[in-house]
Amino acid sequence: MSSSPSAANLLALLRRNAASPAIALRLFLHLSSAACPPPPRSTSFLARLVAAHPAADALLPRLHRHILSFPDPSPHLLALLSCSDVLPLRLAIPAFRSLRALASAPPPPTPVYNRLILAALRESRLDLVEALYKDLLLAGAQPDVFTRNLLLQALCDAGRMELAQRVFDAMPARNEFSFGILARGYCRAGGSIDALKVLDGMPSMNLVVCNTVVAGFCKEGLVEEAERLVERMRVQGLAPNVVTFNARISALCKAGRVLDAYRIFKDMQEDWQHGLPRPDQVTFDVMLSGFCDAGFVDEAQVLVDIMRCGGFLRRVQSYNRWLSGLVRNGRVGEAQELLREMAHEGIQPNSYTYNIIVSGLCKEGKAFDARRVENFIRSGVMSPDVVTYTSLLHAYCSKGNIAAANRILDEMAQKGCAPNSFTYNVLLQSLWRAGRTTEVERLLERMSEKGYSLDTAGCNIIIDGLCRNSKLDVATGIVDGMWEEGSTALGRLGNSFLSVVSDSSISQRCLPDRITYSILISALCKEGRFDEAKKKLLEMIAKDISPDSVIYDTFIHGYCKHGRTSLAIKVLRDMEKKGCNPNTRTYNLLIRGFEEKHKSDEIMKLMSEMKEKGISPNVMTYNSLIKSFCERGMVNKAMPLLDEMLENELVPNITSFDLLIKAFCKITDFPSVQMVFDAALRTCGQKEVLYCLMCTELSTYGKWIEAKNVLEMALEMRVSIQSFLYKQIISGLCEVGEVDHAHSLLKLLIAKRHLFDPAAFMPVIDALGDRGKKQDVDMLSAKMMEMADRNDGLGTDSGRITPGSCKHEHERNGESDWRTLLHRDDSAHTIMKITKRVRTGWGQRGNVYEHKQQRGDDFYVLENTG
Template identity: 80%
Template structure:
């Protein structure tokens, strides 16, 4: 038996122990006795299949490079025949060594294997570099090679260049069309994706599903439905993936009721040829309900999943757990953890991180220190995600001292922060304008060996824009095209150690987010000509603008009252095949609402309907606000019914606008009716009670305001922002001191701690009416509370004074202790009234629908 055959036989006998096989290989081979390439190929396959042996690969590479002719052995390492791939870094090292040897170009399959590995790790820059190297080496790209380049360009949003590559392909397959169509859909250009589908020799189910989901994401449900009808007409039956894509896209767009209708049809009309829901369908629908705040509906769905055997995986439990935590139902989340143990479903680190992240983000109800206690309780083993959640929570509160403490604890526990962890802290510090601490953080990152990536650069550019350093931000972006992250060195010495002159550094190029940040800042300052130049530059760099970019211009023009130019942007989007979304129209409608042009809003809503773009609650709220601003509340009121007919659930803002409008016209009974409906639709929200009580107080309806306040006290709702002193002083002013006195006694009986200055108008009124005994009793209680509080805030449910003063408080001149500090708002809480009127509840339970922003305008103000 030859030496080569003996070596291969030995390797095969030790295939179960790759490390032993490697030692034998290194021992039995040398430059004077080189191994056969097939022995190298067999050994490399063994090492690739065992991740624990990957650290040994550099040793093998060094040995192969010592051989007289390493080329065939390096090709064996890179052979696409191996089922398991090597780590990308090692493959690149072997490839560079092969290219440095010169000789014939590596075969195209070697390039293809590297391209696939680069795509797996999202190294889009490497895909382009490898493709250029292939062409320079004289190799011939095949369909797979070109598809890999197409995938990289599409993932980077460079759709115009991707289209040129697609059109220039001498041969392409259905995967080529699918990649381009998916890229268009990701860029919000589903109409272009449909054109790709139309050009295919025959309809492809996967591509059809991609385009259907894309249309749904853009709110163009009618076009999605037409495509599904086309599929059926051509004998291509929509499958469960088609329906899952539609449901997922609708849920992500906030159109959960439409998604549920499709889901319900799959459950009940499957005899008509519809696919039955699978695990993915249930999971997507569950996430949709949870994200929309429809917890009651989600609870019913979870019961169905239990009965049908669809709640047996930790991933499904995690979705439900996330929904409960996100909607403030932490107690039920803890019960769910117990259920998982009972059902034999083992929680993973993600399960516990859901709880930690949810509690950290629920800043109003939970103290981050409580979450830290939970992390340290031993129930879970914190990982980098856990610590990053804590870090983000402290950063969002501006507590960078605690955030640095978390970093120190990570070091002590041997849990190394990743670049994302540092980016979270970097973003927080830049938002707060704390440049000195930014420099210290950068020094710390340098000490730990971290280097800035594109996301870090975008955070820094955004921080510069927020801190009125827009010129410097633009200068850095210009420099990044030639220097990569080296352009950041012009910010100061603290950045020098975090950048290098390596080729990787230069690959840190601006992306769509970079340009979006710059254009948003320019539009906010009204510098539209410069913003347009950046848009042209972006397109020239083969970065396709998406709908978010155009929305930035629409919002900027509307902010500066230039609605006619905003309309032109909308039309330009359509010309460039970047279809406007619901958000695009909402921004424009908001611009007309600011000018109280209701007729223009109605025209735009009609246009949306014609184009199959669905309106949402923000669309209607703008119209309601416009009508109410013009004193046309009777035209605004029917819009609530219209919203429900279109399966759009009114939110707090919808009802708040009507309540204010009716109170302004002194129609308090109508305001009360709207308030009753709001409670039934949105739930017993504090903000609704605050709003109603504020309006009553504003118009001196003291008795009604007092009744609402009493109900709030009975419900044990926190009333920190209550105008309680105004109500009590107002009651005394209209000779209703007894009502004010009873309100104070209820405060005390329920254990509320409040500003002792509240006693003073009641004491004065009682004294003036001859009730000296009651006045003396109140005086003693006031002194007792003042001594206990000494200006400090109390625990949950308290009424704490704030710094802003009420204009109507006639006791504003006293400075005794901190007793006369004023509330900082004019909000309070109303009592629970009658249930929703007949007919409204017939569309299903809408009590716990999505808790949207209390004022949609604040959402519109935060674009980009």
């Protein structure tokens, strides 16, 4: 190397210009040449400077070309590759290829391969990992433990566990990372038992690997195995730490076993003095997400209060978890209050925070909410991004408000927030499903102007819209055409579709994917065109698109809907042969098919098969069996299924109890009805639908006093009773001579300040009148007329109660039963007198029974007063 001053001082000059990588590169190009090559150290230093520059993609190739002009570029290429930890792979690989192309250069050393393989792993280029490893062997370099660990990692990431195991077995030397990589790979692939074997093969237990296997067991629902491993850790002196517990809690929550996770969390809170780790920030956040995802909002609220007191609610990420949980469970108002609390606590919301709120408001589907979101955006409280605007766009599209949606697109353009393909797809889907082809064409024109083209997702939206609008043959033709023409196959729908397709080459061509075939096969099965659907299934397999469980489930659902359960079973067996594992949804579809045929024995067989295969039945599975038993009059076989559900840690839902209550009522076993109802209230809470169901069923079978007791209980519990058929209960009580019960129910309704149909008073007034209880009749009549005045002009549904605090429902259709009273033949002596009093002024002519002998005059008054 020349000892010229420029070469000797080059590194110092580069360091002085480190703040300007582009200037440093120019100095390097100017002061170094083939005649005077720089030291490799300066090449390495400059490469790191340039790699951090925004224009690295343009600068680094210049450096690469300059290096190749040196008489011996190999040391400089090696210096460049030593920066693989910061160089993008697309820039490092050309330098590697140049080095390998030099005939005179020795093979790169193993560390160079290791850096490149690690970079390929970071960018998920698993194909490149394999290619580099093969090249290393061909070059005669010796892979070390680190190299083999990287290859092992790549194989595990690709799910190629059999090959990963072979590589692991062939490794001449292993370290703890080798065991950890393979164990984690097995756990990710759902093979925690195999991961345990890897752990057993370690010279000594490792806490990180143990935690990995524990989490794997929990994720697969193998709680007992996880507990045994934790106990084994304790015995061997390896104390489970908070990471161990967090792994268990996280995995259980993700598997839907939130109650199991909470038991562990509670132990951490209460038994820390016995050596258990205390919950940390991660523990609280994971448990909070678990509660929210499972819909346990009240439990989550208690946890949030604990976090607030303990100082664990101080991060925006924790607030976002709680906000997301509130929004997903329909409690948007509380979410907005929480947003204000964040401001008060000095927690700065981020864009994700606001997008949670915006998405929640928009998903409520109320126009005023969407407008409120717009005002929220324009207030400057937040800086909207493309996600914010897309959520708002979706809200307007779901309501068919295309003008507002277009306004949002215009505002995005004004704010410099460019729509992405997903934004346009949201609008396209709404318009196309609604059959609004004119607006679709305008949107396509707008997309074309902005330089967007239809991708496979956009084509799928068009195909789905055609299927939904009974144009299945057209959709099939387009899918067939996409294989040859790509998205240009949409051109047969009109020239406007041609303006947003760009299939000028095969590489750009958008081809049908699994979703495309799912849409088409589903539509064919719905119409009973199974032969065509099967042809499409074979076609997608021939095109190397493997069907998933959703597509097989589509066939099963279609066959069951058409009563062809034997063929549905054949599909189940076929999917198992093809290596596509059925899941709970698959079996539920089959079970529902047998449920409609009242074949509970077949359902029992399928449930046994599920258990043998380790597929957990859910509440829907049990409800199908309960329904089948109940419809066959075998309610005594259905009842034990509630206990079985609880033993399997499944909480029966309202449908479970609805089926049993109706079944027991049908066989007039009312003590059992009461027992099931009590269990329903304990399990599901004080739900309006349960009280309403019980009242309706008891009324249907003439159990009027029992129905009245349930209604009174609902009133005392302050349950909303708008859907209750209270008039039938009052009338029924009067018909069986239980006037006092009917009277007391009326008084309770009045005392609770409910507005209801005044016609409900009449059976009680008539019955009390027949008993000569004039004072009670007068009081009820006065109350009835007062309520009639308040309800004037308001149509109330028959048998419905409106709480007095609620706004009057002007939009209800149909006349009140109050108005039909004018045409009644029975008790006309009472109602005519009341009507006459309304016309002359209440209280001017004594009580309603003052002129009993003037019944004929009352009819005359009615006929002559309109």
